[in-house]
Amino acid sequence: MSDHIPEELRGLLDRPIIAALATIMPDGHPQVTPVWCSYDGTHVIINTTADRLKHRNIVARPRVTLMVVDPDDQFRYLEIRGAVEEITAEGGGESMDELSLLYTGQHKRYGIEAPPREESERLVYKIKPVRVSFNPLTRNTGGKTR
Amino acid sequence: MSDHIPEELRGLLDRPIIAALATIMPDGHPQVTPVWCSYDGTHVIINTTADRLKHRNIVARPRVTLMVVDPDDQFRYLEIRGAVEEITAEGGGESMDELSLLYTGQHKRYGIEAPPREESERLVYKIKPVRVSFNPLTRNTGGKTR
Numbered sequence: 001m002s003d004h005i006p007e008e009l010r011g012l013l014d015r016p017i018i019a020a021l022a023t024i025m026p027d028g029h030p031q032v033t034p035v036w037c038s039y040d041g042t043h044v045i046i047n048t049t050a051d052r053l054k055h056r057n058i059v060a061r062p063r064v065t066l067m068v069v070d071p072d073d074q075f076r077y078l079e080i081r082g083a084v085e086e087i088t089a090e091g092g093g094e095s096m097d098e099l100s101l102l103y104t105g106q107h108k109r110y111g112i113e114a115p116p117r118e119e120s121e122r123l124v125y126k127i128k129p130v131r132v133s134f135n136p137l138t139r140n141t142g143g144k145t146r
Numbered sequence: 147m148s149d150h151i152p153e154e155l156r157g158l159l160d161r162p163i164i165a166a167l168a169t170i171m172p173d174g175h176p177q178v179t180p181v182w183c184s185y186d187g188t189h190v191i192i193n194t195t196a197d198r199l200k201h202r203n204i205v206a207r208p209r210v211t212l213m214v215v216d217p218d219d220q221f222r223y224l225e226i227r228g229a230v231e232e233i234t235a236e237g238g239g240e241s242m243d244e245l246s247l248l249y250t251g252q253h254k255r256y257g258i259e260a261p262p263r264e265e266s267e268r269l270v271y272k273i274k275p276v277r278v279s280f281n282p283l284t285r286n287t288g289g290k291t292r
Contacts, residue, residue, distance in 0.1 A: 018220050020166030020213050022176035025227075029277075030168035030176045032213035034223050067166050067178035071217065074164050074249070077180050081171075103220070131175075 003129045005039070009078050009138075012068045013039035016103040021046060022065040023057035031057055036099040037066060044080060044127040047096045049120035058084050064127060076138040082127040092122035149275045151185070155224050155284075158214045159185035162249040167192060168211040169203035177203055182245040183212060190226060190273040193242045195266035204230050210273060222284040228273040238268035 005013070021035040033054055038045045044066055048055055058064060062084040070076035097107055151159070167181040179200055184191045190212055194201055204210060208230040216222035243253055 018215050020168075020178055020215075022166075022168040022178045022211070024170070024174065024176060028170065028174075028207075029209045029227050030170060030211040031227070032166055032168045032178065032211045032225055033279075034213065034215045034220065061174075063175045065168070065176040065178045067180065069164050069166075069180045074180065079178055081175050081177070133179075 002132055005078065005080070005129060005132050006134065009076070009134055010039065012070060012076075012078050013037065013044065017068045017071060018103075019046075020067045021054065022067075023054050024061045024063070025053075025057060026060070035066075036103045037068075038099060038102070042128070043085065044082060044129065045095065046125045046127065047092065047099055047122055048125070050123060051120050055087075055123070058087070058125065066127065073138065075135055077135060079133040080127070080129045081131040081133075082129045084125050085128045086124075086126040088124050088126075089121055090124070092124050095124045096122040148278055151224065151226070151275060151278050152280065155222070155280055156185065158216060158222070158224050159183060159190065163214045163217060164249075165192075166213045167200065168213075169200050170207045170209070171203060172206070181212075182249045183214075184245060184248070188274070189231065190228060190275065191241065192271045192273065193238065193245055193268055194271070196269060197266050201233075201269070204233070204271065212273065219284065221281055223281060225279040226273070226275045227277040227279075228275045230271050231274045232270075232272040234270050234272075235267055236270070238270050241270045242268045 018034045019037045020032050022030050022032045025031050031053060035046045064084055065079065065081045067077060067079045101107055164180045165183045166178050168176050168178045171177050177199060181192045210230055211225065211227045213223060213225045247253055
């Protein structure tokens with residue numbers, strides 16, 4: 001039980017692995033959506049726009065959780081419960097471009113034809129880990145547990 | 147906005163795709179863990195044991211959310227907010243075995259050396275979808291959106 005991301009699992013946040021982001025709806029139900037993310041050593045960074053449900057949930061209830069699973073080993077995962085400490089438009093476009101390059105190999109946003117809402121201003125969300133969980137069986141393996 | 151799983155996305159629940167399951171902690175923070183799941187046409191089925199955190203959260207707060215992303219198309223996903231309508235030990239072992247076969251190709255539980263807690267009784271959780279979301283761009287595509 002720690003807010004520390006084990007060094008040997010940190011790589012899961014550097015690879016283009018789609019994360020599951022959970023927020024809380026006004027009625028208390030969890031909401032989960034796929035997101036791109038990165039990690040700067042202090043915060044997990046995500047990027048979205050203010051017209052999304054997840055944005056409204058985060059503003060009202062900034063406790064969120066991200067979970068990534070190693071696509072090469074389904075038993076190797078990282079769950080990060082965190083607090084959104086900052087939401088900023090500063091560097092939002094550049095951050096989205098970096099994530100797009102990592103996840104799609106393309107600079108253009110999403111790598112697909114952008115629907116109209118994609119023209120909304122990109123915002124950066126900085127999530128401070130408060131509780132990190134993982135499968136203890138996989139902590140000390142570089143990859144496969146089997 | 148519907149509780150209906152679109153026919154063209156239902157296949158995401160028949161394939162061995164690791165789902166993200168979100169529950170709610172006592173303090174209101176989301177908890178997200180990877181799970182195996184299947185769909186019987188009415189309920190999404192998951193399987194775990196009573197000694198897990200997710201079990202305690204579900205018993206106390208039965209509103210959960212599952213999210214699956216197509217590993218062949220990161221923009222194709224299904225989010226199912228649901229209510230756990232039943233938790234039963236009946237068929238728990240058989241259900242786990244079926245999931246293990248689907249997800250690992252092996253009958254033995256998890257396909258890995260089972261830690262001691264794996265000897266706990268397997269329980270089946272039946273989740274009734276109450277709200278289904280997906281990327282509307284991918285609804286009518288069999289696969290790739292790009």
